[in-house]
Amino acid sequence: MWLDSTLNAMTIPKNPWFYAVGLTAIFVMSIGKGAFGGGLTLLGIPLLSFVMSPMEAAVVMAPMALLMDVFGFSGYRVSGISKPDVGWLMPPIVIGLALGFIFFVWVDPKTVSAVIGILCFVFSADWFVRGRRKSELTERSLFSPLAVVTGYAFGFSTFIAHAGGPILSAYLLHRGLSKEKYIATIGTIFSVVNLLKLFPYAVIGMGVPNAIVYFIMLAPAVPFGVFLGTYIHGRLDQQRILFWCYVLMLFAAGKLMYDTLHAWMYI
Numbered sequence: 001m002w003l004d005s006t007l008n009a010m011t012i013p014k015n016p017w018f019y020a021v022g023l024t025a026i027f028v029m030s031i032g033k034g035a036f037g038g039g040l041t042l043l044g045i046p047l048l049s050f051v052m053s054p055m056e057a058a059v060v061m062a063p064m065a066l067l068m069d070v071f072g073f074s075g076y077r078v079s080g081i082s083k084p085d086v087g088w089l090m091p092p093i094v095i096g097l098a099l100g101f102i103f104f105v106w107v108d109p110k111t112v113s114a115v116i117g118i119l120c121f122v123f124s125a126d127w128f129v130r131g132r133r134k135s136e137l138t139e140r141s142l143f144s145p146l147a148v149v150t151g152y153a154f155g156f157s158t159f160i161a162h163a164g165g166p167i168l169s170a171y172l173l174h175r176g177l178s179k180e181k182y183i184a185t186i187g188t189i190f191s192v193v194n195l196l197k198l199f200p201y202a203v204i205g206m207g208v209p210n211a212i213v214y215f216i217m218l219a220p221a222v223p224f225g226v227f228l229g230t231y232i233h234g235r236l237d238q239q240r241i242l243f244w245c246y247v248l249m250l251f252a253a254g255k256l257m258y259d260t261l262h263a264w265m266y267i
Helices: 002-009 016-036 041-048 054-075 083-106 109-131 144-161 165-175 179-205 210-218 221-232 238-265
Strands: none
Touching: 016 041, 016 054, 016 179, 016 210, 016 221, 041 054, 041 109, 041 238, 054 179, 054 210, 054 221, 083 144, 083 165, 083 179, 109 144, 109 165, 109 238, 144 165, 144 179, 165 179
């Protein structure tokens, strides 16, 4: 019964704007996965929200991020990860994911949209204010309390908005890891987390059947973006690419917050 009603509710989008915006967004995020090990998936919900609801965008991004991981494994060596960081980060990340699941399911969708918009704005503004400076080349000693707090914040924000990348990146950049160790560590953590998020998002996705169709229509952009990102890794200035991605994210975050405020005004 549920399967029949879900299949009947599915419709293939015919609006060309859906494909123009959706494929471009997925392609850009996939380049980020191939070039930098992740971190640009936070662009997904605000950009896809131009052509679908924030709830549908969140559900689409769960399997999409995992698909990016599958194609991105060739871009780094898992053996090069920083094991102490992964050991301290993963337990609080799992707890943060559980808290994010509770928040996502029980809070009013307008509130979820507002949180997503605010998170994206804060992360992008933080990058413009502080994150554009070059990271330290000397590896710092691991400070476990900071790792635990980062894990909680990353797990929670990455579940509700796929926006945990900047938190994790800021922590690992502060540690002063080498480029190779940084890419391997952040890429491995994203892969594990995206796999853990798949089941709860599948449960959430039962209420948004069109998300399955959207995923199928947009997924072909992933391998092209990841392979291009892997190719340009080390060839182009990372700061220049991130600059335009964060400009775009600021605009998209503003759109989400405007839509939420507009909806609240007419309740």
